[in-house]
Amino acid sequence: MVKLTRxxxxxxxxxxxxxxxMSRVPKTHPLIDAYGTVDExxxxxxxxxxxxxxxxxxRPWLARIQNDLFDVGADIATPDDGxxxxxxxxxAQTVWLEQRxxxxxxxxxxxxxxxxxxxxxxAAHLHVxxxxxxxxxxxxxxxxxxxxxxxxxxxxxxxxxxxxxxxAASGGAEPLWExxxxxx
Numbered sequence: 001m002v003k004l005t006r007x008x009x010x011x012x013x014x015x016x017x018x019x020x021x022m023s024r025v026p027k028t029h030p031l032i033d034a035y036g037t038v039d040e041x042x043x044x045x046x047x048x049x050x051x052x053x054x055x056x057x058x059r060p061w062l063a064r065i066q067n068d069l070f071d072v073g074a075d076i077a078t079p080d081d082g083x084x085x086x087x088x089x090x091x092a093q094t095v096w097l098e099q100r101x102x103x104x105x106x107x108x109x110x111x112x113x114x115x116x117x118x119x120x121x122x123a124a125h126l127h128v129x130x131x132x133x134x135x136x137x138x139x140x141x142x143x144x145x146x147x148x149x150x151x152x153x154x155x156x157x158x159x160x161x162x163x164x165x166x167x168a169a170s171g172g173a174e175p176l177w178e179x180x181x182x183x184x
Contacts (some may be wrong), residue, residue: 030143035076037136038155042069044129054122058165061100065158068093075151076140089150097157104164114177115163119170126166133159 016024045062048054054062074087117127137155140147167174 030139031076031079031146034136034139034143034147035073037132037139038069038073038076041129041132041136042066042073044125044132045069048122048125048129051122051125053120053169055165055169057104058122058169061161061165064096065161068154072151072154076143076147079146080148088148089154091150091153094150094154094157097154097161101157101161101164104161104168108164108167109172112176113179115167116175116177117166119166119174122169123166123174126162126169130159130162130166133162 045066049059049062049066068089071087071089071093075089078086080086117131118124133155137152137159140151140155
């Protein structure tokens, strides 16, 4: 159980922080960048959950994803020392995302072109969350073997789901790319 009695510690004032195994690293360390971006993604999803035009079906899914993203952050932040069991993202969490992708995508018309970010406020914010998710995925991949491959799979699938949810939140009125339209 996590118990926080004081928020500030002053331990990071010199530009270093702790990983989950209590090792100290610079705040510019690739693992810190990766889980910091996952935290940013979680905050973006929090913004999405405040929007009145978000389809009701998406709310419990996004709430679950927010919780799972803390698991993702814990997985990234805690190197495997082989001594203790650590919280890791499980394949079942990725499978759950795949099932939601299939469920949400089944109700959508097939794509006729690339989708421009926008549409409704919820769709636009979901597209922002999707792009933050893709950045988090790239940063995790850059960490190499320091991070579980399941984290990469989870973030890859999550960005797919966020794209599908953005399409659904547009209610069929998603803006589409028209190649060369303004090339006069």
